[in-house]
Amino acid sequence: MPEKSTKIAILTPDELETPPLSLTQLAWRRFKRHRPAMIGLVVLSLLVIYALGGSIFLSEKFANFNDTSQRLLTPTIDHPFGTDSIGRDVLARTIYGGQISLLIGLTAVVVETILGILVGALAGFYGGIVDNILMRITEAMLNIPEIFLLIVMAKYFGGKIPELDLFGRTFSGSVVVIVLIIGLTSWMYLARIVRAQFLSLKENEFVLAARATGTPNIDIIFRHILPNSVAPIVVSATLGVANAILAEAYISFLGLGVQPPTATWGNMLDGANNYLESAPWLWFFPGLLILLTVLSINFLGDGLRDALDPRSRTV
Amino acid sequence: MTSYIIRRFLQGIPLLLIISVILFALMMSTGDPVATMGGRRVTRASDYERLKRQLGLDKPIYTQYLYWLVGNTWTKVDVDGDGITDTPGTRLGILRGDFGNSLVNRKPVMQVIGERIPNTLILMLSGELIVILGALIVGVYSALRQYSLLDHTVTALSFIGYSMPIFFIALLLMFVFAVLFKRWGLPYLPTVGMFDPQVGKSVGQVLYHMVLPVVSMSVVSLASYSRYIRSTMLDVLNQDYIRTARSKGLSNRTVIFVHALKNASLPIATIVGLDLPFLLGGAVVTERIFAWPGMGRLFLDHVSRADTPVVMGILMLVAVAVVVFQIITDVIYAWLDPRIRYD
Amino acid sequence: MVNLLEVKDLRTLFHTPEGTVYAVNGISFHIDEGETLAVVGESGCGKSVSMLSILQLITIPPGEIAGGSALYRGQDLITKTEKEMEEIRGQEIAMIFQDPMTSLNPVLTIGRQITESLRTHKQMDQHAAEKRAIELLDMVGISDPEHRLGDYPHQFSGGMRQRVMIAMALACGPSLLIADEPTTALDVTIQAQIVELVTRIRNQVHMAVIWITHDLGVVAGIADRVLVMYAGYIVETAKVADLYENPRHPYTGALLEALPRVDRRRDRRLKSIPGAPPSLLMEPLGCPFANRCEYVIERCKDSNPPLTPVDKDDHSIACWVDVRTGIPR
Numbered sequence: 001m002p003e004k005s006t007k008i009a010i011l012t013p014d015e016l017e018t019p020p021l022s023l024t025q026l027a028w029r030r031f032k033r034h035r036p037a038m039i040g041l042v043v044l045s046l047l048v049i050y051a052l053g054g055s056i057f058l059s060e061k062f063a064n065f066n067d068t069s070q071r072l073l074t075p076t077i078d079h080p081f082g083t084d085s086i087g088r089d090v091l092a093r094t095i096y097g098g099q100i101s102l103l104i105g106l107t108a109v110v111v112e113t114i115l116g117i118l119v120g121a122l123a124g125f126y127g128g129i130v131d132n133i134l135m136r137i138t139e140a141m142l143n144i145p146e147i148f149l150l151i152v153m154a155k156y157f158g159g160k161i162p163e164l165d166l167f168g169r170t171f172s173g174s175v176v177v178i179v180l181i182i183g184l185t186s187w188m189y190l191a192r193i194v195r196a197q198f199l200s201l202k203e204n205e206f207v208l209a210a211r212a213t214g215t216p217n218i219d220i221i222f223r224h225i226l227p228n229s230v231a232p233i234v235v236s237a238t239l240g241v242a243n244a245i246l247a248e249a250y251i252s253f254l255g256l257g258v259q260p261p262t263a264t265w266g267n268m269l270d271g272a273n274n275y276l277e278s279a280p281w282l283w284f285f286p287g288l289l290i291l292l293t294v295l296s297i298n299f300l301g302d303g304l305r306d307a308l309d310p311r312s313r314t315v
Numbered sequence: 316m317t318s319y320i321i322r323r324f325l326q327g328i329p330l331l332l333i334i335s336v337i338l339f340a341l342m343m344s345t346g347d348p349v350a351t352m353g354g355r356r357v358t359r360a361s362d363y364e365r366l367k368r369q370l371g372l373d374k375p376i377y378t379q380y381l382y383w384l385v386g387n388t389w390t391k392v393d394v395d396g397d398g399i400t401d402t403p404g405t406r407l408g409i410l411r412g413d414f415g416n417s418l419v420n421r422k423p424v425m426q427v428i429g430e431r432i433p434n435t436l437i438l439m440l441s442g443e444l445i446v447i448l449g450a451l452i453v454g455v456y457s458a459l460r461q462y463s464l465l466d467h468t469v470t471a472l473s474f475i476g477y478s479m480p481i482f483f484i485a486l487l488l489m490f491v492f493a494v495l496f497k498r499w500g501l502p503y504l505p506t507v508g509m510f511d512p513q514v515g516k517s518v519g520q521v522l523y524h525m526v527l528p529v530v531s532m533s534v535v536s537l538a539s540y541s542r543y544i545r546s547t548m549l550d551v552l553n554q555d556y557i558r559t560a561r562s563k564g565l566s567n568r569t570v571i572f573v574h575a576l577k578n579a580s581l582p583i584a585t586i587v588g589l590d591l592p593f594l595l596g597g598a599v600v601t602e603r604i605f606a607w608p609g610m611g612r613l614f615l616d617h618v619s620r621a622d623t624p625v626v627m628g629i630l631m632l633v634a635v636a637v638v639v640f641q642i643i644t645d646v647i648y649a650w651l652d653p654r655i656r657y658d
Numbered sequence: 659m660v661n662l663l664e665v666k667d668l669r670t671l672f673h674t675p676e677g678t679v680y681a682v683n684g685i686s687f688h689i690d691e692g693e694t695l696a697v698v699g700e701s702g703c704g705k706s707v708s709m710l711s712i713l714q715l716i717t718i719p720p721g722e723i724a725g726g727s728a729l730y731r732g733q734d735l736i737t738k739t740e741k742e743m744e745e746i747r748g749q750e751i752a753m754i755f756q757d758p759m760t761s762l763n764p765v766l767t768i769g770r771q772i773t774e775s776l777r778t779h780k781q782m783d784q785h786a787a788e789k790r791a792i793e794l795l796d797m798v799g800i801s802d803p804e805h806r807l808g809d810y811p812h813q814f815s816g817g818m819r820q821r822v823m824i825a826m827a828l829a830c831g832p833s834l835l836i837a838d839e840p841t842t843a844l845d846v847t848i849q850a851q852i853v854e855l856v857t858r859i860r861n862q863v864h865m866a867v868i869w870i871t872h873d874l875g876v877v878a879g880i881a882d883r884v885l886v887m888y889a890g891y892i893v894e895t896a897k898v899a900d901l902y903e904n905p906r907h908p909y910t911g912a913l914l915e916a917l918p919r920v921d922r923r924r925d926r927r928l929k930s931i932p933g934a935p936p937s938l939l940m941e942p943l944g945c946p947f948a949n950r951c952e953y954v955i956e957r958c959k960d961s962n963p964p965l966t967p968v969d970k971d972d973h974s975i976a977c978w979v980d981v982r983t984g985i986p987r
Contacts, residue, residue: 136329140337143334143592144630144633145633146592147599151618153341243588253480273506276490277490277494287487291478294479299474367973390664561747564744564747577763577765605854656813
């Protein structure tokens with residue numbers, strides 16, 4: 001047997017391996033390498049600080065304070081983003097509007113994630129006729145364009161929920177409605193992903209082992225298979241926030257979303273084409289904020305996708 | 316291949332049925348059922364009862380669904396609301412094209428929608444064309460120049476493109492090409508309607524008015540699909556058969572535009588099918604901004620006036636269009652890919 | 659007499675995020691007209707990369723041909739432009755690849771894939787090219803060739819696809835055929851057929867063949883001479899009979915010993931080579947085989963032996979030790 005000398009400067013593949021890292025550490029390392037994702041994270045944090053922190057400096061009353069003698073002023077030191085058609089300060093409204101838009105984005109994603117996981121898990125795990133029915137319904141929903149459904153549901157369910165008081169702010173009931181209908185029309189994408197995960201993971205041996213020890217199905221689903229599917233769910237949820245913010249913007253722009261005086265970035269753009277030429281600051285700033293938010297979330301999601309699934313290709 | 320086509324069509328039928336059930340459920344749960352069926356608001360209880368019977372609302376829900384679907388000409392209904400079904404029904408049901416009459420102008424729904432469809436089709440077809448050609452050109456070019464400045468710029472622009480709401484794109488485009496151009500004395504693009512009423516509805520006018528709406532609608536899809544094509548093209552360029560083609564001494568041009576592109580462009584058919592719902596949704600917003608007299612704008616107008624028959628008609632039509640179109644694109648894909656065609 | 663192909667000190671690298679991969683580290687060999695040279699070695703030893711480098715088929719970046727020359731009929735292929743290489747490829751030097759399933763374009767007919775070389779290099783018109791294509795398909799043993807021109811690759815079986823590839827490669831009458839593991843992906847009976855086919859054709863048209871493989875069994879049936887490669891280096895070259903009777907490099911010896919044999923005693927274990935090949939991320943210091951070698955001496959760890967002839971003609975090894983005696987050379 002040849003003696004293995006340590007003097008040889010030839011390294012075997014084993015020796016070249018890096019020291020063992022946990023999955024989270026590995027993922028974080030890969031994430032850090034993705035420059036656009038890091039930029040997205042920074043920009044997003046700044047935007048969140050803007051929306052939340054801004055309310056320290058400017059009160060909600062100020063955002064809703066209207067003085068028609070001050071209407072449609074171009075941006076000045078007093079009003080850095082100008083004023084709107086009834087004299088409200090646009091900057092303040094983008095701050096409070098941002099809070100609502102972001103809130104809607106996050107809560108809608110919670111709704112759609114829960115729905116998506118439920119449908120996907122049940123379909124993927126039980127298969128057979130359950131899968132068939134659930135997938136037909138999913139496909140049917142996917143075939144109806146989201147905006148159409150949103151418009152109809154917003155119009156018809158709009159006034160049904162009364163106002164809420166949370167965190168010292170008054171939310172019109174329309175916010176809850178919007179959150180629910182966005183959630184109800186966006187769960188399908190996640191359901192398909194979760195189902196695919198379950199279909200493949202279901203055959204793995206750890207599931208067999210769990211079954212052999214008598215674990216009830218519900219536990220298998222939620223404590224065994226689901227934690228192994230976290231990666232695509234996280235990516236989907238992140239990108240879902242971007243989609244929800246956009247959906248809210250669309251529906252509010254059409255006048256069917258959150259109703260004034262509560263501001264959102266979307267409803268600040270409602271009727272903006274009347275002021276296309278005369279007051280571009282009315283639509284430019286909210287629009288820009290939407291763009292920056294959605295863009296940074298998309299970068300973030302792209303980075304997460306790379307970090308959590310190294311086998312997927314970067315585009 | 317023929318069996319594939321037949322199979323796809325057969326698969327579409329239960330799908331459409333489920334969609335019709337979902338939409339019917341939606342319709343039933345929204346607002347005043349009396350208004351839904353085409354009556355006006357009544358105040359007297361006895362009138363309300365009579366109206367209910369007249370409109371068939373006292374029947375069980377699956378019967379109502381059935382009548383909605385296939386009409387009631389084959390059975391007797393209660394026309395005068397006295398509780399006795401004595402007259403043959405007149406509704407044909409949506410399968411025969413009868414969506415009822417508009418609550419706003421009493422015209423048959425199909426007619427109201429039909430007047431507007433061509434206008435939307437003009438926008439959508441042009442938009443789709445731009446998206447396909449644009450995505451191929453941009454996608455292939457960035458794949459060929461991977462990691463170059465051009466590639467990075469295009470990627471950044473693509474990300475921005477599909478992160479913008481369509482109406483923001485439209486507003487920006489309008490601001491630059493209509494407002495600023497006008498200010499700077501350059502020829503500028505119109506932003507309202509399909510044609511200038513003073514000039515009349517000519518091809519030139521329509522084309523001129525079409526530019527801004529079509530571009531606004533296409534940007535988002537163009538941005539996302541050019542990235543997709545880039546990714547597909549990169550995958551294809553790494554395949555063994557490209558290496559074989561090179562080893563035969565074929566010119567670079569032939570390798571890329573014949574061997575690679577033929578493979579990379581196959582998914583376009585699928586993309587076009589998947590994109591339709593999004594394009595349709597975009598049409599709604601775009602038509603609103605540009606006051607384009609199409610189906611999307613019709614939808615918004617009639618939703619705001621709670622004209623349920625028209626709203627349901629458009630929803631059903633849109634869903635059917637999506638399903639049928641996806642079947643068509645699947646079949647086209649199967650036809651284009653020799654591996655499926657010659658099975 | 660000028661060799662058909664003479665390669666001197668060829669080096670190829672790949673720049674990867676993990677570091678530089680030293681794939682081919684200065685190999686030199688030659689092949690004459692009509693000769694069949696087998697290149698043997700395990701996966702990752704650089705056999706395919708060296709041949710791809712000669713034809714400039716390496717993707718640059720991340721690849722880089724870092725040095726050396728490949729003289730084809732006296733002209734250096736490494737320094738030629740892409741346009742000049744397009745003339746050589748397919749027409750003078752042709753190549754067939756390992757996996758016929760992925761190496762043929764799935765959306766083009768095989769007729770098209772054969773005729774396009776003919777139309778590019780020989781300026782044939784469509785009709786003449788198709789005629790020639792039918793002849794070629796017949797030559798490689800595809801039945802009913804007229805009707806199969808319009809078929810697609812997926813309509814052929816694995817062995818037939820490889821025959822189509824061979825027809826494609828031979829279309830323009832190249833002087834040298836490089837076959838990169840053409841039978842590895844096929845089952846054994848088909849393997850034999852393909853080997854027989856190539857042998858028959860090369861005898862017919864007096865074509866030189868470089869046959870890359872990791873299967874020593876195939877080598878015996880087809881080659882005149884053999885190159886043994888390890889970790890990007892050539893460790894032994896010899897005439898084929900000589901190699902089997904008299905392997906002089908420890909690695910070659912170990913490879914031959916590792917071959918399962920029908921006549922071996924059944925209770926003896928199969929002999930394998932202990933250890934693993936070195937990572938190509940480091941520029942090796944000393945002989946790359948040193949950590950797995952039975953005959954290793956101190957010198958092996960410090961300096962890499964060059965390829966030098968042994969007393970017989972046409973037999974060279976890169977080793978500091980004489981394996982027959984155990985004494986350093």
